[in-house]
Amino acid sequence: MSAKTVIGALVLAPVLLVGGCATVLLVGAAGGQNAQAACTNGTSVSVQVDGLPEAVAGYKGVQLQNAAAIMKAGADQGLDSYGQTVGVMTSMGEAGLRVLDNGDAVGPDSRGLFQQRANGAWGTYADRMNPYTSASNFFKALQQVAGWRELSPTQAAHRTQRNADLNYYAKYWSPAVQVVATLSGNPGLVEQLGQNTGDQPCGAQKGGGSGSVGTGAVTDGWARPAEGPITSKFGARAAPTAGASTFHKGIDFGGGCGKPIYAAAAGRVINSGPARGFGHWIVLEHEGGYRTVYGHMEPEDLLVKVGENVTAGQLISRIGNGGTSTGCHLHFEVHDARSAIDPIPFLREYCRCID
Incomplete structure (x- = not known):
């Protein structure tokens, strides 16, 4: 079996496909809730995604399947839509929502959706190449970051992944919100979370503002x-x-x-x-x-x-x-x-x- 075939099989594994309907258990705020609720709500919601859309924010096919696997991994750890979106954003920045079997000059041993290193912290090679497992390990590490919800999305990802550029992931926040909103069937997330620019604390509006979630009084x-x-x-x-x-x-x-x-x-x-x-x-x-x-x-x-x-x-x-x-x-x-x-x-x- 070729490497490409193996990757394809791993991508499909975490998502249950029944008659063309991808069933994904997601956790998030209902569409009518405000930004603060979207950041903190932990109510479990079962969502049916009738197939996958052709494209969302420029991502399609296997990329959207991988996004669904990331969301499922986050939901299984009790993370809401905000936490899941941080995961999708990070994978967009690291690997374009693709399971990469190669690294780069900085990390030649990096692999998978999150470009996780072969340092023992992210499991085996197979773990890093499996979308659901690698996402699960990302979310475990994210939750070990003290006060991660008080950080901006890019800062939370930076603390977890240790990218050289603190604000590297910010530009992926908006497309990540669009993908999560579409796959969860919750278009209200675009308004709730999309007001953030990715470099503001959870719930902050564009340009910040007093009283935002993650700020002092x-x-x-x-x-x-x-x-x-x-x-x-x-x-x-x-x-x-x-x-x-x-x-x-x-x-x-x-x-x-x-x-x-x-x-x-x-x-x-x-x-x-x-x-x-x-x-x-x-x-x-x-x-x-x-x-x-x-x-x-x-x-x-x-x-x-x-x-x-x-x-x-x-x-x-x-x-x-x-x-x-x-x-x-x-x-x-x-x-x-x-x-x-x-x-x-x-x-x-x-x-x-x-x-």
């Missing part, structure tokens, strides 16, 4: 940058560890390792990367001449790049323990046009989010 254009108690205040102090400053230019939030860090206000990213003493940091520039600083993150947790615009309350990173630090926390600073200022009275006035 916003009041008068400002947001609390992290949850948790304030463990160190602004001003003079005894150095808590060797190398730390005796004047604290910000405040510390002890929210816990891996907890979300939100943009305190809309602005532009002017720094995102390594910084002395901070491990890694993010610096945002805002209207009115203000800047905010976020420190002690791990490099893989920086979710925005220099030059990007962010919205108030947008997830930009996660709390870490990088640099000169005594434990996981967010170091947060506010600067006016002259110098660092105490963030507590500032946030009390502008967002009423600090006691």
Whole structure:
């Protein structure tokens, strides 16, 4: 049997074909629900797909069969339409919804719908070449990503697949939504999930916006940058560890390792990367001449790049323990046009989010 024949047999295996009707168990929100419900709804819905359409968003034939296998694998793990769409999007970006028996220059051992590597994390060669099994392993890994639903689709896929480009998958989000909506018989998903550009948190509209799913609460254009108690205040102090400053230019939030860090206000990213003493940091520039600083993150947790615009309350990173630090926390600073200022009275006035 040729390699092409083997791939064809594997593609058809996960989908039950009866009299030309492909039966796929899907999980997702009903057509009339809003974007937030589409992101979080976990109600099981049995959907009959009467055959496969000729083409959807440029994908056809075996590609759509593979998309159905991905959706089935996600549904079997209890994932809703949003989670299934993340899987379809990732396969589109990695292999064009095809079971590839070859890798590339970066990963010559990559195989299958998700271009999974032969490093033991993705099973055997046969597992990686089987659409349902490889998709199942993708979804298992996706669900191990802390807070993956609070990330944008492309960020969630990046954390799972470790693509070199954080935003690589974003351009596949819209066609993935169209494919999932069509195969699930739920055209309402195009409106619910299609408003996202693939680089926004789940439920966010194009261009972001306060109050979106995966964002912090916003009041008068400002947001609390992290949850948790304030463990160190602004001003003079005894150095808590060797190398730390005796004047604290910000405040510390002890929210816990891996907890979300939100943009305190809309602005532009002017720094995102390594910084002395901070491990890694993010610096945002805002209207009115203000800047905010976020420190002690791990490099893989920086979710925005220099030059990007962010919205108030947008997830930009996660709390870490990088640099000169005594434990996981967010170091947060506010600067006016002259110098660092105490963030507590500032946030009390502008967002009423600090006691």
